[in-house]
Structures are given as C-alpha cells and as structure tokens.
Amino acid sequence: MKSETGFDPDLFNRFPTQGDRPEGEEEGLKRVWCAPKGWEYLTVVNNNYVGIYYLGTAFLFFLLAGVLGLLMRVQLAAPLMNVLPQATYNQVFTMHGTVMMFLFAVPMVEAAGVLLLPQMLAARDLPFPRLSAYAFWAYAVGGLAFFGSLFIGLAPDGGWFMYPPLTSKAYSPGINTDFWLLGIGFIEISAIAGAVEIIVGVLRTRAPGMSLDKMPIFAWAMLVFAVMIVIAFPSVILATLLLEIERAFNWPFFDATRGGDPVLWQHLFWFFGHPEVYIIFLPAAGMMSMIIPTVARAELVGYRLIVLAMIATGFISFGVWAHHMFATGLPPMTAGFFSAASMAVSLPAGIQVFSWIATFAVGKPRFNTPGLFAMGSVVIFVTGGLTGVMVALVPFDWQAHDTYFIVAHLHYVLIGGMVFPLFAAMYYWIPMVSRRPLSERWGRWVFGLMFGGMNIAFMPMHLSGLMGMPRRIYTYLPGSGWDTLNLISTLGAFMLAAGVLLFLIDMARNFRLAPEEGEAGNVFGAGTLEWLPTGLYSTRSIPVVKSREPLWDDPNISEDVERGRYFLPRTATGRRETIVTSPLLAEPQYVQIMPGPSVWPFAAALFTAGFFLALTVQAYLFALVSGVLGILAVLCWLADTDLPVPENDVDIGAGIRVPTYVTGPQSHGWWAMMILIVVMGMIFAMALFSLAFLWGNQPSFWTAPPPMLEALPIALGYLAVIAAAWGTRELHRIGKSWAILPALAGAIVAPALLWLDIGAWSAVTAPDAGGQGAAVFALFSLQGMVAAIAVLMALYLGWRQLRRVVTARRNNTLDLTCLFIAYTGAQGLVGTLFARSIGA
Amino acid sequence: MKTWAILLGGLLVWTTHFFGLYAIAEIAPSRWITVLLTVPCLGVDAFLLLRGRRLEVRDTFAGWRRSIALGGVALSLVAVCWQALPPWFAGTE
Structure with missing residues (x-):
C-alpha cells in the first residue's frame, strides 16, 4: 500500500532514537499539562480527569437506578403489596429504564472511551478536550436535576419509550412527561458531543504507524459506536422535539384523529432504540476483546472477523427497529423482512462470542476476577441472544410481547452484554488509574453474588412472562401462579445488589486515584499501549506502532517511551499539543495545538441544563436568559482557540518536521x-x-x-x-x-x-x-x-x-x-x- | 474514500437493499418489484466479490483491507438473499 500522505515510512526506522534527551523536556511537559488545584477541578479538560468524573457520575446513576429496581422488586415480591402506590410505581419503572439507558449505559461507555482511548492510541488527549468537558458537565448537571424530579413527584411515568397517546397532553396533563422529553434533550446533546470527539480522536490522533489493521479492538468498537450515535440519536432528538411541540403548541404529529399517527413515534423512537442496544453492546464487546487475550495469555483469535462483525453490527442494527412493533399490525411483507434482519444481526454477535471462546480455548486462561466476569458475560449474553432470536419470530413475539419474558430477555442482553463486561473492565483497568488494584478475593465474591443473583432474579421472569404476567403492572392477585416466581426474582435481585455493594466496599478500601503517576500499572501483563507509563501528558513520547500488541512484541518499548526516544518527547510550541495522523495508515500530518483548561465549557453546560430545565417548568424568561448565556459561554470558550502561533512547523523527533496548522479536509x-x-x-x-x-x-x-x-x-x-x-x-x-x-x-x-x-x-x-x-x-x-x-x-x-x-x-x-x-x-x-x- | 468504499461496499449494498425493501413494502408491496431490486443488488455484490479477489495483498494493511472487504461482501450476499425470502413468500403479485 503506497503512502497515504506522501510521508516516507522508512522515517519510522529512525526510532527509537539513541542517547539521552536534553534536560528539562519532561519538566516542560509537566508544566504545560499541570494538575488542577482548588476550584480548577471545575475547569479541567484533560481526559485523565474528565474521564474519571464521567465514569464516577455514570456509575452513580447505575446505583440510583439499581435502587429503583430493588424498590420495584420489593413491591412485586408478593401479591397485593403496598410498598409503592401505583402512580409512584409508574414513575419508578420509567426512571429505572430511562436512567439505566440514557444516564448510565451510553455515558458509561462514552466515559470509558474518553478515559482509555488517548492512552490506548498514545495521544496526549482527544482532539477536542473542551468538548469532552462540556459533554460531561451538561450530562452531570442535567442528569442530576432530571433524577431529582423523582423526589418531588414530577418524574415521568409513561415508560422509558414514552409512547403516545399515553404521553399526549390528553392522557398525561402534568409536566412529568415534559421532564422526560426535555431532560433527554441535553443528554442527547452530550452524547453527540462525545461521539464527535471519539470519531475524530480514533481516526486522527492514533500513534504514528498504528494503521487501521493495528488498531486496538476497543478503538474499533468505539469508532463504530460513535458513528452509530451520529446516525441513531438524531431520530430520538426529532421524536422528543415533535412530542414536546405537540404538547406545548398543539401541533398534532401523533394524534390520529387530526391527521397525525402515534405509530410515527414508534418508528422514530425505535430507529434509535434498537441500535441503542448495540451502541451499548459494542464498546462492551470491545472491552471484552481487549481483556480476554490478556486473561487467556494468547492473541485474540479472529481479529479481522471481529472488526468485520462490529462494522456489520453497526449496519444491520439499523434494519431491525420494527421488530419492536410487530404487535402494531405491520404489513406481512414488512414484518417478514424485519424478522429476517433481526435474526441476521445475531450472526455478527455470534462471531464475536465464538472468537472469545476460541481465544480462551487456545490460551492458558487465568480465572482471575476480570476473567470470571468475562466468562460470565459470555454465558449471560448468549442466553439473552437466544431469547432474542425467539422474539425475532413474529408469531412468538405476538405471544411474548409486553410480558415479563421480554423483561427477562432485555436484562440478559444488557447485563450480559454491558454490565458484566463493565465490571470485568473495572477490575482490569483500575490498576491503570489507581495506586492499588482491587482485591482478587473480594472480586471473586462480587462475581459469585452478581452472577448467581442475576440468574436467580431474571431466569424466573421467562416463566412468569410465558405464564402471562404483563410487564409494568404494579401488583397482581394471589393464585395467578406468579407468586413464587416473583419472590425468587426479588431474592435474586437483592443477591445481585449485595455483589454491587461488596464491589463498592472494595473500591472504598483500595481505589486511590493517581492521575499524575504512581499507579499500580500493568498487573495483568497486557500488550496494548494504555499500559505504557504515563503522566498527565499521557506518554512521555509517542511511540511508533508496529504491531497490535506492542508491549508483548517489543520488550524495550516502555523504557524507550519513558526516555523520550519516540515522537514529541517535549512540548514543541510551549503549549498542549498532540500529533494528528492520517486516518488509514496513521502517518504524521501535523501538530495540533490543544486548548487548555477553561471555565467556559462548565458555564456553557450549566446554562444548557438551565435552559432545558427552565423550559420544562415553563419558566420561559429564565430559559431565554439561560439560553443566551449558554451561547455567550460557547463563544467565550471558542475565543482563545484557532489562534496564530509563531512556529509554522516544528521538529517532532528525529529531525522530522510537520506543520502546526492545516486547513480543509486534512484538519x-x-x-x-x-x-x-x-x-x-x-x-x-x-x-x-x-x-x-x-x-x-x-x-x-x-x-x-x-x-x-x-x-x-x-x-x-x-x-x-x-x-x-x-x-x-x-x-x-x-x-x-x-x-x-x-x-x-x-x-x-x-x-x-x-x-x-x-x-x-x-x-x-x-x-x-x-x-x-x-x-x-x-x-x-x-x-x-x-x-x-x-x-x-x-x-x-x-x-x-x-x-x-x-x-x-x-x-x-x-x-x-x-x-x-x-x-x-x-x-x-x-x-x-x-x-x-x-x-x- | 477509496479504501472506505472497498471496506464498506458489501454492507452498503445490504443497506440499499434493506431500505429498498422497506420502501416497496410501504408504497407498493409486490414480490416482482422485490425481485427487481434483489437481482441487481446480488449482481453488485458478485461484482464486488470479483473485484475484491483481485485486490493487492502486498503488505499487511492491504491484506487486511482485502479480507474485510470480501467478508463484508460475503455477508451482504447471504443477508440480501435471506431478507428477500420473506417478501417473496409474503408479497402480493
């Protein structure tokens, strides 16, 4: 393959350079990428901090939504329980689903991307650090305010997919539904901001030499994930906008008596909603594909097939949205090919599962905590996948639709496909950011309780669903045959929660953040770049990548990187900077001057959240003021970017010079x-x-x-x-x-x-x-x-x-x-x- | 763009076929129009398969690109046939 940019690949042979670097270079990097103090924690933009903030907040929402789940299980533990009144129960199940999907799952994987990708790609940071900070603060401030609606009885109560006409003004006259419609608005903005950051980051800031075929599989997963967000989220943005306009101004998009159609909402929602499952699953699968080779001490089997499977999942997942609508009376032809596509999408997921099993089989697996969670994830996800193929069959779906069978199916898919990989990832990557790893002994208990609890909670729901128990009912009569199954589910849910509680205690005992240096390091012996020694500036120098597991293939790479023997061992312009490379072959193109800490992303996020929340409570003047201030804050944030620098080109190591600025499609x-x-x-x-x-x-x-x-x-x-x-x-x-x-x-x-x-x-x-x-x-x-x-x-x-x-x-x-x-x-x-x- | 077109060609054919089927089902359900859509899509897939087999494999990146491209086209061939079957059996004349 000839060069993509005219760069001579033989220049890579100049690295690692020989001898010691001049003194003061590392100090220069430390000065430019210095740690925040005091209130500067609000203005910080580098991924080491924003990623941790993001992860912590998303995990907080996981815990909050989990507590709501437990409340529901207590209410359903026996017939005619009266722990939650019906109206409150409606709010609780709506918030449980909404918070898990919008405030936990998507932000959590986006957060993992923000934290891990720069290290994995050996970039100094993602290319738009202020955008990351904005995305985080908009999400955190808005998300907490949205969750707060539950405590004043104004939480949405129409289910996490908010079907009209139930959510129209006629049947939901309060502002509960508006909280959902506008509350989701800024979370969508945050998700799209993060997706822009991730796509450009993965395609343009990889270490030199890291061509697409050498890219870590997690980066591939995040790339497909972010592209899917860009395609899928606009649909739900439009849907929420239309329903809010219908409620506020009486424009009848979804009113069948006036030329609207409630089924339009379902199309718009599920065009986002089904890809959303894969938006959540793919990054988690990417994590699994990083963890399993290390745990199994073998190269990942079928790297090419997995990349293909991820791309194929990205495509085919957009052809399955109507399988959520089989019960609406779709024409037989439409139902037929949506059913076919729904079965077809299980093929790429299956390829990944078989690759993981094969990697375990050919390697010498260690049954440590990340390994246990990875294996548990495979078992749970495959179970959920099989019931997914069942509900892809139209006649079966008609029977199981809106029953607890679906509740069981979706929890198996989401817990197996996202939550267990996430716990595997936390045990695996925490030594990268913490002075101490988590406890192996406690970890096994956490896994045991969570795996057992999950199956005890959700396996019986298949049966209660097949026995006719509808989802979303707040209670049931004795003698319906569901009593024992529900009691078992409740016991399982508490067992699962006990596992999570144990994990929290372990975190409190062992997690000690070390953003600058002193982290526990590569305790599992992984081969990818995020395990290079790092500071706040990421790696001291940016290595040339020649294989997919550079740490396994080049035993000296860590030392050479740390001694500054690769690219950009100093700050070439005296500012924060990273190397921008070409999208296919990762050839160095220019040095990007990166924006530093700023209060404006925080202010812009605050006013964005204020704008949406004020609209919800119909404080229109406040919303206007907040919106204008938000725009001003964005303009202030931009004002000190894209400014001239004295150097037109700089030496990025071994005498290789690149420009500090480019325009057009290169930028x-x-x-x-x-x-x-x-x-x-x-x-x-x-x-x-x-x-x-x-x-x-x-x-x-x-x-x-x-x-x-x-x-x-x-x-x-x-x-x-x-x-x-x-x-x-x-x-x-x-x-x-x-x-x-x-x-x-x-x-x-x-x-x-x-x-x-x-x-x-x-x-x-x-x-x-x-x-x-x-x-x-x-x-x-x-x-x-x-x-x-x-x-x-x-x-x-x-x-x-x-x-x-x-x-x-x-x-x-x-x-x-x-x-x-x-x-x-x-x-x-x-x-x-x-x-x-x-x-x- | 060329490399992206090579990598994603097969899956773009699948996308065209899928949304074409959706349009046919919504606007004018007919098994014969389904055939009219499916046969050219299979033809394009076959063409991409032949072109893909002739792609260079001089280095690891080129080899990787070729295998992803061929895998995508093969998957598209199977998926296009698979999703055309229900409309064929359920479609109206």
Whole structure:
C-alpha cells in the first residue's frame, strides 16, 4: 500500500532514537499539562480527569437506578403489596429504564472511551478536550436535576419509550412527561458531543504507524459506536422535539384523529432504540476483546472477523427497529423482512462470542476476577441472544410481547452484554488509574453474588412472562401462579445488589486515584499501549506502532517511551499539543495545538441544563436568559482557540518536521464539522420521513400543497446561499480582504427565504390544523434553527476577521463557517421542494 | 474514500437493499418489484466479490483491507438473499 500522505515510512526506522534527551523536556511537559488545584477541578479538560468524573457520575446513576429496581422488586415480591402506590410505581419503572439507558449505559461507555482511548492510541488527549468537558458537565448537571424530579413527584411515568397517546397532553396533563422529553434533550446533546470527539480522536490522533489493521479492538468498537450515535440519536432528538411541540403548541404529529399517527413515534423512537442496544453492546464487546487475550495469555483469535462483525453490527442494527412493533399490525411483507434482519444481526454477535471462546480455548486462561466476569458475560449474553432470536419470530413475539419474558430477555442482553463486561473492565483497568488494584478475593465474591443473583432474579421472569404476567403492572392477585416466581426474582435481585455493594466496599478500601503517576500499572501483563507509563501528558513520547500488541512484541518499548526516544518527547510550541495522523495508515500530518483548561465549557453546560430545565417548568424568561448565556459561554470558550502561533512547523523527533496548522479536509476541525452536518442532516431526513409517513398513512387529512412553480425563486435563493459560501472560500483563497461578505449575505438571506416559504404555506394550512401542517412547519422550525446558527457563525466569523485572526494560512473558522452556510442552503432547498412534492 | 468504499461496499449494498425493501413494502408491496431490486443488488455484490479477489495483498494493511472487504461482501450476499425470502413468500403479485 503506497503512502497515504506522501510521508516516507522508512522515517519510522529512525526510532527509537539513541542517547539521552536534553534536560528539562519532561519538566516542560509537566508544566504545560499541570494538575488542577482548588476550584480548577471545575475547569479541567484533560481526559485523565474528565474521564474519571464521567465514569464516577455514570456509575452513580447505575446505583440510583439499581435502587429503583430493588424498590420495584420489593413491591412485586408478593401479591397485593403496598410498598409503592401505583402512580409512584409508574414513575419508578420509567426512571429505572430511562436512567439505566440514557444516564448510565451510553455515558458509561462514552466515559470509558474518553478515559482509555488517548492512552490506548498514545495521544496526549482527544482532539477536542473542551468538548469532552462540556459533554460531561451538561450530562452531570442535567442528569442530576432530571433524577431529582423523582423526589418531588414530577418524574415521568409513561415508560422509558414514552409512547403516545399515553404521553399526549390528553392522557398525561402534568409536566412529568415534559421532564422526560426535555431532560433527554441535553443528554442527547452530550452524547453527540462525545461521539464527535471519539470519531475524530480514533481516526486522527492514533500513534504514528498504528494503521487501521493495528488498531486496538476497543478503538474499533468505539469508532463504530460513535458513528452509530451520529446516525441513531438524531431520530430520538426529532421524536422528543415533535412530542414536546405537540404538547406545548398543539401541533398534532401523533394524534390520529387530526391527521397525525402515534405509530410515527414508534418508528422514530425505535430507529434509535434498537441500535441503542448495540451502541451499548459494542464498546462492551470491545472491552471484552481487549481483556480476554490478556486473561487467556494468547492473541485474540479472529481479529479481522471481529472488526468485520462490529462494522456489520453497526449496519444491520439499523434494519431491525420494527421488530419492536410487530404487535402494531405491520404489513406481512414488512414484518417478514424485519424478522429476517433481526435474526441476521445475531450472526455478527455470534462471531464475536465464538472468537472469545476460541481465544480462551487456545490460551492458558487465568480465572482471575476480570476473567470470571468475562466468562460470565459470555454465558449471560448468549442466553439473552437466544431469547432474542425467539422474539425475532413474529408469531412468538405476538405471544411474548409486553410480558415479563421480554423483561427477562432485555436484562440478559444488557447485563450480559454491558454490565458484566463493565465490571470485568473495572477490575482490569483500575490498576491503570489507581495506586492499588482491587482485591482478587473480594472480586471473586462480587462475581459469585452478581452472577448467581442475576440468574436467580431474571431466569424466573421467562416463566412468569410465558405464564402471562404483563410487564409494568404494579401488583397482581394471589393464585395467578406468579407468586413464587416473583419472590425468587426479588431474592435474586437483592443477591445481585449485595455483589454491587461488596464491589463498592472494595473500591472504598483500595481505589486511590493517581492521575499524575504512581499507579499500580500493568498487573495483568497486557500488550496494548494504555499500559505504557504515563503522566498527565499521557506518554512521555509517542511511540511508533508496529504491531497490535506492542508491549508483548517489543520488550524495550516502555523504557524507550519513558526516555523520550519516540515522537514529541517535549512540548514543541510551549503549549498542549498532540500529533494528528492520517486516518488509514496513521502517518504524521501535523501538530495540533490543544486548548487548555477553561471555565467556559462548565458555564456553557450549566446554562444548557438551565435552559432545558427552565423550559420544562415553563419558566420561559429564565430559559431565554439561560439560553443566551449558554451561547455567550460557547463563544467565550471558542475565543482563545484557532489562534496564530509563531512556529509554522516544528521538529517532532528525529529531525522530522510537520506543520502546526492545516486547513480543509486534512484538519481535525473539518472532520468535526462534517460529522455535525451529518447529525443535522439525519435530523432533517427523519423530519422528511415523518412528513411522507403521515401522508402515506393519513391521506384523507391532506390538502394540496402550494404550487411547485411558486417555489422557484426560493429554490434559486437557496442555491445563491450555497454559491455565496463557496464564493467566500474562493475569494479568501485569492486574498480578497472582503471575502467574508458573500458568506455574511448568504447567512442573512437564508432566514428571509424561510420567511417567504412560511408565507406561502400559511395560505394553505396551519401547524395546528392537522398532521400535514404540523410536519411541514416542523421542517420550517428545523430550517429556522439551522439558519439562526448560520447567522451566529457568520457574525462570529466577522468578529474574528475584525480581530485579524483569520489569515490566508489560518482560516479554519472561515472554512467551517462556509461549510455550515452551504449546508443551510442545501437543507432549505431540499425542504422547500420535498414539502411541496408530497401529496401534490 | 477509496479504501472506505472497498471496506464498506458489501454492507452498503445490504443497506440499499434493506431500505429498498422497506420502501416497496410501504408504497407498493409486490414480490416482482422485490425481485427487481434483489437481482441487481446480488449482481453488485458478485461484482464486488470479483473485484475484491483481485485486490493487492502486498503488505499487511492491504491484506487486511482485502479480507474485510470480501467478508463484508460475503455477508451482504447471504443477508440480501435471506431478507428477500420473506417478501417473496409474503408479497402480493
């Protein structure tokens, strides 16, 4: 394979360099990457801290949701128990599911990525550390406020998937449902921010030489995971937005009596909801694929097959959403191929399981705590997978739908596929961040209690479900045959909780955070880069990677890295920096200057959470103020980024020089903007789908749209917006000082075009007149939001131009703003034409 | 882009076929339209398989890329056939 960037791979042979490095280099790194003090813990952005904050908070939510689960089990331990009143029980089961899925599972694996990936890829940090900090604080502040709704009786109570019409204003008049809809909003923002960080981090900040075929399997898993978030989460973002708008403004998206359709919610929700299972499972599977080779003391069997399986899972998991909807009366043809795809998705999962079993078989496995949890996970996950294939069969699903059989199935999948791998991972990686590993003896007890408790709790639920016990009932009559099974489940749940409690005690006894140095280290003898000696700056120097397990294949690598004999053994510009490499072969491209600690991500997160929470309690003025302050905080956070540095290129080791700044598709900022555009595009595509869906299912409510010919000037206007964005880039390239003017004009014209379109449609329908009006005006709302962001970005660009920080060479802000303005024009064009073509 | 297209080609064919089936089922359920969609998809898969077999394997990365590409196409072939069967049996004329 020829070089991807023109970099000569023979230059890698200059490493490790010989002799000692000049004095003061390591001190320089320590000074730049110094530890926080006092209130600086709120402004810290490096992954060593943010990752730990993130993990700790996600685990706290696991414990809180677990307590809710125990409460439910106490209520169901015997017939006609009265521990929780019915209304409270509804809130408890809704919060249990919501918190586990949205506040524990996704953030937990994202947190593991933030903590582990830079070390595993030997990067100094992920490329957007302030974005990581923002994602964490938005999640933590918002999540705790959301959970607090339970204590004032305002927690959501419509189940974790919030089906309308139960959650419509007519049947849920309080603000409980709004807490869910808006509370999930900022968690979605946080998840997408984390996904952007992870995709760009994995593809652009790997150690030199770490081509895709040498990438740790966990990094592969996190890459697929993050891409899936980018594709799946927009669907639930749109769904929550539409339902909240329906509740607040009476736009009937889901009201079947007025041209809406409640099944639309199910499509939108499950297009996110089923991939969500794999979004949770894949990173956990990645952890398993890292842990098992070390435990088995053998190379992972079938690395290529596992990578293929992960990618295939990412694809096929988007073709199974309707298997949650078999009971809604899907056409037989649709039900048929969704059933087929649901069975097919078990193949890639099976490949991974067989690879793990084969690795255990060919190696010399150690039955230590990570190993026990890994093996236990395989057993539990396979059991859940088998019942998954059962419910993929339409006739069986009709029988088991909404029974405790499904509760058993999903807990086997999620506990086997995520919770057990997570505990294996905690036992495995804690020595990387703590001065002491956790106790092996206690660990075996933790495993025994959790494995036994899990099976005792959930195995009987298969039977109670098959005997007809519906999920979500708060009590049942004696003599239904469910009494003994429920009592056993409750005992099992407490046994499982005892295991978790023991784990907490072990953590209190042994976990001592060592972010700077002094961690227990590679106690299991693993072969991947996260076990290199590290400080707050990650590794002292960034090694050249020549195999998948460099620590096994090169016994001197740790010493050479620690002595600074590889890339970037010092701070080349006196700032925080990392090497950005090419996406396929990881050839060094440039040095990224990284932003340091800042209070603004924290402030922006605080105001984001404030905005959503104020909307929930209908404090609109407070929400407006909070929203404006949030935007200002983001602008302040950006103000000291993308600034010129004196050095145009620097020596990154062994005489190899790379630039300190690049623009266009080479730059990491460009990648992040493209991912953001994909997110916006997905939200918009799902809105277009909603319009078409309502037309297909409620044609009797449809009125003829305005004539297509009338849209011609608007369409031409949007084309002009795209041309203006493109023109600005070209004019800047040839050095025109007024180059930004076309972009500014384009950004201002876009809202005016939207106004014209709204005028034309207002003559035909209104947003509260029916499903068609609601869906069309939802498209306008999205376009309005995108156009407003484009205006804001254009003004920000103008401000930077006035500060003279946009130069001919350093023009990323201009590049990215133009990209977004062009997207605004393209989205407006498609929306205008599509809305008029549906039902014409 | 070329490498990503090689790596993901088979799975992109599967995606096209799957969402095509969904559109057919929602708009105009018909087993013959299903066949019209499935045969070209299988053809593209077969083409990708032949092209994939001829990919260079000069170094470890190229070999890895080839095996992932071929695996994806093989999986796509199986999955496209598999998911076309129920519409064939359940579809209307």
